[in-house]
Amino acid sequence: MINYNVDHEQITFTFKEDINFETVRQIETKVRELEIPGQPKRIVIDFKQVRFIDSTGVGFLISWIHPLISDYQIRIINSSFPVKNILQICKLDTLVDIT
Numbered sequence: 001m002i003n004y005n006v007d008h009e010q011i012t013f014t015f016k017e018d019i020n021f022e023t024v025r026q027i028e029t030k031v032r033e034l035e036i037p038g039q040p041k042r043i044v045i046d047f048k049q050v051r052f053i054d055s056t057g058v059g060f061l062i063s064w065i066h067p068l069i070s071d072y073q074i075r076i077i078n079s080s081f082p083v084k085n086i087l088q089i090c091k092l093d094t095l096v097d098i099t
Contacts, residue, residue: 002016031064041073
């Protein structure tokens, strides 16, 4: 599902599965339960294990990330080419750095 880690430099969310219609409700519930601290101001979202994201997953990401961008520097890392391509087509790269 999701691992969550806070250290002195960043807050890291590591997604452990694809983000799609079948998984997004459970992922969203988990993410909304987590209390994101005010410090540090850097959030890293690790997509190393995400092989696929559909429109439901993209919608979730936008609704989760958009309120955070005014207070945090956010990066999505380790996204596969297909996932990165979908995020770029949906213009998510205008909100956050995607690598």
